[in-house]
Amino acid sequence: MTRxxxxxxxxxxxxxAPAADAAxxxxxxxxxxxxxxxxxxxxxxxxxxxxxxxxxDTGETWPESQRIGSLxxxxxxxxxxxxxxxxADLIRLTLRISGKRLLVRGLLHALYEPKSTVLAxxxxxxxxxxxxxxxxxxxxxxxxxxxxxxxxxxxxxxTNVIRGSMPLPEGRKWRIQAAVAxxxxxxxxxxxxxxxxxxxxxxxxxxxxGDSSTGSFFEDQQAEALAEGDISQFGFxxxxxxxxxxxxxxxKLKPGLHERVYTSRHTLPPGEGMSxxxxxxxxxxxxxxKLGFEQTFNFLGRYQxxxxxxxxQDGPHGMQMVFHGSSSNLSALIAQPGMQEVLxxxxxxxxxxxxxxxxxxxxxxxxxxxxxxxMADVQRTYAVDRSRVFAAGYSQGGYVTYRMASLHPDRxxxxxxxxxxxxxxxxxxxxxxxxxxxxAIGNGVDLIKNLLNVPTVMLYAGGxxxxxxxxxxxxxxxxxxxxxxxxxxxxxAAEHLTFAATDDWRKEAEYTKDLRRARNPPxxxxxxxxxxxxxxxxxxxxxxxxxxxxxxxxxxxxxxxVDLTSAGCGGKLPVLERASGSGDDxxxxxxxxxxxxxxxxxxxxxxxxxxLTGIESLRVNARRTCLExxxxxxxxxxxxxxxxxxxxxxxxxxxxxxxRGRIAR
Numbered sequence: 001m002t003r004x005x006x007x008x009x010x011x012x013x014x015x016x017a018p019a020a021d022a023a024x025x026x027x028x029x030x031x032x033x034x035x036x037x038x039x040x041x042x043x044x045x046x047x048x049x050x051x052x053x054x055x056x057d058t059g060e061t062w063p064e065s066q067r068i069g070s071l072x073x074x075x076x077x078x079x080x081x082x083x084x085x086x087x088a089d090l091i092r093l094t095l096r097i098s099g100k101r102l103l104v105r106g107l108l109h110a111l112y113e114p115k116s117t118v119l120a121x122x123x124x125x126x127x128x129x130x131x132x133x134x135x136x137x138x139x140x141x142x143x144x145x146x147x148x149x150x151x152x153x154x155x156x157x158x159t160n161v162i163r164g165s166m167p168l169p170e171g172r173k174w175r176i177q178a179a180v181a182x183x184x185x186x187x188x189x190x191x192x193x194x195x196x197x198x199x200x201x202x203x204x205x206x207x208x209x210g211d212s213s214t215g216s217f218f219e220d221q222q223a224e225a226l227a228e229g230d231i232s233q234f235g236f237x238x239x240x241x242x243x244x245x246x247x248x249x250x251x252k253l254k255p256g257l258h259e260r261v262y263t264s265r266h267t268l269p270p271g272e273g274m275s276x277x278x279x280x281x282x283x284x285x286x287x288x289x290k291l292g293f294e295q296t297f298n299f300l301g302r303y304q305x306x307x308x309x310x311x312x313q314d315g316p317h318g319m320q321m322v323f324h325g326s327s328s329n330l331s332a333l334i335a336q337p338g339m340q341e342v343l344x345x346x347x348x349x350x351x352x353x354x355x356x357x358x359x360x361x362x363x364x365x366x367x368x369x370x371x372x373x374x375m376a377d378v379q380r381t382y383a384v385d386r387s388r389v390f391a392a393g394y395s396q397g398g399y400v401t402y403r404m405a406s407l408h409p410d411r412x413x414x415x416x417x418x419x420x421x422x423x424x425x426x427x428x429x430x431x432x433x434x435x436x437x438x439x440a441i442g443n444g445v446d447l448i449k450n451l452l453n454v455p456t457v458m459l460y461a462g463g464x465x466x467x468x469x470x471x472x473x474x475x476x477x478x479x480x481x482x483x484x485x486x487x488x489x490x491x492x493a494a495e496h497l498t499f500a501a502t503d504d505w506r507k508e509a510e511y512t513k514d515l516r517r518a519r520n521p522p523x524x525x526x527x528x529x530x531x532x533x534x535x536x537x538x539x540x541x542x543x544x545x546x547x548x549x550x551x552x553x554x555x556x557x558x559x560x561x562v563d564l565t566s567a568g569c570g571g572k573l574p575v576l577e578r579a580s581g582s583g584d585d586x587x588x589x590x591x592x593x594x595x596x597x598x599x600x601x602x603x604x605x606x607x608x609x610x611x612l613t614g615i616e617s618l619r620v621n622a623r624r625t626c627l628e629x630x631x632x633x634x635x636x637x638x639x640x641x642x643x644x645x646x647x648x649x650x651x652x653x654x655x656x657x658x659x660r661g662r663i664a665r
Contacts, residue, residue: 030262030263031260031261031262031263031377031381032047032260032261033047033196033251033253033258033259033260033261033308034047034048034049034050034052034196034218034258034259034260034261034305035047035048035049035194035195035196035197035218035258035259036196036251036253037193037236037251038248038249038250038251039238039242039243039247039248039249040248041246041247041248042096042097042242042243042244042245042246042247043094043095043096043243044093044094044095044096044176044236044238044243045092045093045094046092046093046094046178046192046193046236047091047092047261048089048090048091048092048093048190048192048194049194049217049218049219049259049261049305050089050091050109050259050261050299050303050304050305051086051089051109051217051274051299051305051355052074052089052190052217052218052219052222052259053076053086053088053089053090053109053180053189053190054067054074054075054076054077054078054189054215054217054219054222054223055076055077055078055079055187055188055189055223055226056076056077056078056188056223056226056227057075057076057077057223057224057226057227058077058078058227059077059227060077067079067274067276068274068276068278068298068329068358068359069326069327069328069329069359070327071325071326071327071328071329071359072216072217072324072327072328072329072331072332072359073215073216074215074216074217074219074223075215075219075220075222075223075224076189076215076219076222076223076226077223078187078189080182080189081182081184081185083112084112084113084116084182085110085273085274085275085276086108086109086110086272086273086274087108087109087110087111087112087113087116087117087182087273088108088117088180088181088182088187088188088189088190089108089109089110089180089189089190089273089274090106090107090108090109090119090178090180090190090192091107091108091109091160091261091303092106092107093105093106093107093119093178093192094106094107095121095176096243097168097240097243097244098165099168100167100168101165101166101167101168102123102165102166102167102168102169103163103164103165104119104121104150104152104163104164104165104166105161105162105163106119106152106161106162106163106178106180107159107160107161108155108160108161108162108180109160109272109273109274109301109303110160110270110272110273110274110301111155111156111157111160111161111162111272112157113155113157114154114155114156114157115153115154115155115183116155116182116183116184117153117155117162117180117181117182117183118139118151118152118153118180118181118182118183118186119151119152119153119162119178119179119180120136120137120139120149120150120151120152120178120179120180120181121149121150121152121166121176121177121178122136122143122146122148122149122176122177122178123146123147123148123149123169123171123174123175123176123177124145124146124147124174124175124176124177124235125147125148125169125170125171125174126147126171126173127145127171127173127174127175127237128145129144129145129175129232130144130145131145131147132144132145132146132147133145133146133232134146136149136179137149137151137186138186139179139181139186139187139188140186140187140188140229141179141188141226141229141230141231142229142230142231142232143177143230143231143232143235144232145175145232146175146177147169147170147171148166148167148169150164150166152164153183160272171240172239172240172241173237173238173239173240174237174238174240175235175236175237176193176235176236176237176238177191177192177193177231177234177235177236178191178192178193179191179192179231180192188226188231190222191222191225191226191231191234192234193234193235193236194218194219194221194222194234195221196251196253196258197253197254197256197257197258216328216329216330216331216332216335217259217329217330217331218259218331221233221234222234253310255310255311255312256309256310257307257308257309257331257334257335257340258307258308258309258310259305259306259307259308259330259331260305260306260307260308260377261303261304261305261306262303262304262306262373262374262377263302263303263304264301264302264303264304264369264370264373265302266366266369266537267300267301267302268297268300268357268366269300270300271300271301271302272300272301272302273300273301274298274299274300275296275297275298275300276298277296278296278297278298278358278359278360279296279297279298279300280294280295280296281294281295281296281297281361281362281364281365281366281367281439282295282365282441283295283362283364283437283438283439283440283441284362284437284438284439284440293326293360293396293438293439294360294438294439295360295361295362295364295365295367295438295439295441296358296359296360296361296439297357297358297360297361297366297367298357298358298359299355299357299358300357304355304357304370304373304374305330305355306330306352306353306354306355306370306374306377307329307330307331307332307334307335307351307352307353307355308334308350308351308352308353308378309334309340309344309350309351309352310350310382311344311345311348311349311350312345313345313348314383315382315383315384315385316383316384316385317348317349317350317382317383317384317385317388318347318348318349318350318384318385318388318389318390319349319350319352319375319378319379319384319385319386319388319389319390320343320344320347320349320350320351320352320390320392321352321353321354321371321375321389321390321391321392321393321401321404322334322339322351322352322353322392322393322394322397323353323354323356323363323371323391323392323393323394323396323397323398323400323401323404324353324354324355324356324359324393324394324396324397325393325394325395325396325397325398326359326360326395326396326438327359327360328359328394328397329353329355329359330353330354330355331353332353332394332397333353333394333500334351334352334353336500336503337503338502338503338504338505339351339503339505342504342505342506342509343505343509346509347509347512347513349388349390350378350382350384352374352375352378354370354371354374355370356370356371356400357370360396360439361439362396362399362400362438362439362440362441363399363400363403363404364403364440364441364442364532364534365441365534365537365539366534366537368403368404368534368537368539369534369537369538369539371400371404372408372539375389375411386517387413387516387517387519388413388515388516388517389411389412389413389517390412390413390414390415390416390512390515391404391405391412391414391415391416391454392415392416392417392418392508393416393417393418393420394418394419394420394499394500395418395419395420395421395466395467395496396421396438396439397418397420398417398418398419398420398421398467399420399421399422399423399438399440399444401415401416401417401420402415402417402420402422402423402444402447402448403423403440403441403442403444403447405450405451405454405456406444406447406448406450406451406527407447407450407528407532407541408541408544409450409451409452409453409454409526409544409545410517410518410519410543410544410545411517412454412517413454413512413515413516413517413518414454414455414456414457414511414512414515415451415454415455415456415457416456416457416458416459416508416511416512417456417457417458417459418459418499418500418508419459419460419461419464419466419467419472419496419499420444420458420467420475421438421440421444421466421467421471422443422444422445422467422471422472422474422475423437423440423442423443423444423445423446424436424437424440424443424445424471425437425438425468425471427443427445427470427471427474427475428470428471428472428473428474428475428477429468429470429471430470441531441532442529442531442532444475445474445475445478446527446559447527448475448478448479448482448484449482449484449525449527449561449563450525450526450527450544451482451484451486452482452483452484452521452523452524452525453518453521453523453524453545454484454518455484455485455486455487455511455512455515456479456484456485456486456487457486457487457488457489457507457508457511457512458472458475458476458479458486458487458488458489459489459491459499459507459508459589460472460475460488460489460490460491461490461491461494461495461496461498461499462490462491462492462493462494463492463493463494463495464494464495464496465495465496466496467496469490472490473490475488476488476490476592479594480592480594483574483576484594485574485576485594485595485596486593486594487511487591487592487593487595488591488592488593489507489589489590489591490589490590490591490592491587491588491589492588492589492590493587493588494587498586498587499586502586502587504585504586506585507583507585518545519545520545520546520569520571520624520625521545521571522565522566522567522569522570522571522572522573522602523563523564523565523566523573523610524544524545524546524547524562524563524564524565525561525562525563526543526544526547526550526561526562527559527560527561527562528541528542528550528552528559528560529552529556529557529558529559529560530552530556530557531556531557544562545624546566546620546621546624546625547562547564547618547619547620547621548618548619548621549617549618549619549645550562550615550617550618551615551616551617551618552614552615552616553614553615553616553640554614558614559614560612560613560614560615560616561611561612561613561614561615562610562612562615562618563610563611563612563613564608564609564610564612564620564636565608565609565610566607566608566620566625566626566627567602567603567604567605567606567607567608567609568604568605568606568607568608568625568626568627568630568632569604569625569626570601570602570603570604570626571602572599572600572601572602573599573600573602574596574597574598574599574600575596575597575598575599575600576594576595576596576597577594577595577596577597578592578593578594579591579592579593579594579595580592580593581593604626605633606626606627606630606631606632606633607632607633607634607635608620608625608627608632608633608634608635608636609634609635609636610636610637611636611637611638612636612637612638612639612642612654612655613638613639614639614640615638615640615642616640616641616642616643617642617643617644617645618642618643618644618645619645619646619647620644620645620646620647621647622646622647622648622650623647623648627646628646628647628648629648629665630665631662631663631664631665632646632650632662632663633660633661633662634652634654634659634660634661634662634663635658635659635660636654636655636658636659637655637657637658637659638654638655638656638657638659639655639656640655640656641653641654641655641656642654642655642659646663650663650664651663
């Protein structure tokens with residue numbers, strides 16, 4: 001096969017990815033769109049939603065019935081016995097014919113006792129819902145059409161799998177149904193073969209008080225059906241000969257809002273299921289507990305959900321990360337029609353909201369691992385233009401935006417922040433304190449110089465009761481002291497949820513529409529510190545663009561900053577200009593801005609200049625800076641001795657003070 005043919009095949013596979021999961025991966029625990037059913041070498045494989053085991057909607061109202069987060073409710077409101085949380089949350093159901101038996105395998109989110117959970121499978125052997133059917137034993141539900149039903153309760157607590165078999169049902173075309181229940185009570189918590197999309201489904205996560213009929217975990221229809229006791233609407237039709245002949249057919253998926261699930265390599269004790277109260281993280285441990293919002297993690301196991309909106313247009317797409325706020329979750333803002341229309345369809349961007357391991361993950365440690373893994377999963381699966389990847393977030397998610405874009409600046413073309421917590425409630429405080437960091441690990445104000453090549457637009461509210469206006473102004477002042485490109489909107493009459501409530505994202509979309517990710521910018525600024533890392537999860541913040549292996553010289557909590565400019569490739573540097581303005585959409589605002597009035601061309605020369613503060617050593621990529629094999633002249637100010645290594649093996653010892661010299665070829 002020629003290279004051209006190989007490239008064409010690869011392109012066709014990538015272009016088709018938004019429509020279906022790759023058939024080659026259908027039996028492997030990689031990732032899937034929740035609610036999708038595929039045939040894989042003769043097996044029926046249904047990948048369920050994760051965290052959707054809320055049972056029936058009994059009419060209870062939020063937040064009394066809510067397990068995690070007042071802004072992230074489930075429509076169902078039934079509970080587990082203590083110690084059995086998530087044991088009736090189906091992850092994957094597989095059915096396969098072997099001889100004269102139908103083999104059944106149900107993978108659960110958690111399983112702590114071998115017989116705590118019942119998996120029921122019903123088969124309509126003639127695919128005719130007008131014949132057969134009835135009650136599902138003691139499970140409190142019924143459905144039309146089934147002729148055979150079996151109950152499985154033999155669970156393996158090590159693998160979280162219930163498996164068994166039943167005599168091969170008759171018939172040429174089956175309709176299969178399944179449900180998972182708590183064994184002791186027979187209470188069904190989760191129903192299989194639910195649709196992977198909800199036409200017209202939209203959850204306004206800003207108005208959680210009162211209506212308990214809609215939820216954020218894609219289980220509205222399940223909750224309603226369980227309340228009525230009739231689950232007839234959920235099922236999957238399959239021709240028996242396709243199973244016997246080992247057919248493979250990937251699920252067809254539509255554009256729109258979905259839950260997607262990937263398999264993580266990382267878990268938290270006990271390594272499975274959910275903690276509804278949350279496992280404490282290190283963020284916020286020293287805060288006044290009355291203020292709340294400390295870092296906790298709810299999703300403990302391997303199977304991690306995230307929200308994704310797929311635009312109707314063909315790819316390659318941009319990718320818009322939308323990090324959720326406190327008490328919110330994976331559907332969050334991307335369920336809102338305005339965001340889908342403006343940032344999804346209008347910008348042709350895939351909208352992505354990681355769960356972040358729970359409502360209060362704050363984007364560090366295992367939560368940061370989730371954010372990075374979600375980005376990787378989307379980029380592996382869909383046709384993403386990696387030059388058009390954007391960070392964005394609301395409230396807590398705004399802080400996560402600052403943190404992620406600052407510590408991974410070379411991943412993003414731009415950033416959008418809506419009423420983002422800045423990292424410390426004392427930032428800009430007229431009284432000077434007290435310090436309140438919520439669940440934050442690192443103060444965003446200390447990191448924003450890293451956004452030199454990531455233009456950022458911020459929207460804040462004068463009447464915000466959570467992210468106070470003085471912290472917003474402190475962030476604006478901090479940006480004004482940098483050479484960053486940015487735009488800062490203050491809406492004096494707005495409050496914390498105004499932007500979500502108005503569902504109007506046009507200003508920020510317009511600012512980011514033409515941005516592209518910088519690959520090898522002439523100048524790199526990167527501030528970091530060891531306490532920001534999470535090495536147990538493979539995270540070390542020691543690189544940006546063409547700078548890597550950055551080691552700081554102080555204590556783990558001390559920041560170090562690299563500010564270097566390479567003229568090796570030439571390139572352009574902005575000539576900055578200040579601007580201001582005002583407007584009234586969606587509510588009145590004022591504007592501060594720093595923009596590029598023009599671009600100054602830099603003459604190519606093998607020079608390296610800048611400052612190093614609190615740095616012990618670092619590496620510069622000689623190829624990406626066009627310094628490879630050249631006599632390099634450096635003029636760098638340092639506050640301590642620094643070892644500078646080029647990637648082609650050459651090194652220089654700098655400082656302290658003004659270090660000038662040459663690095664031989």
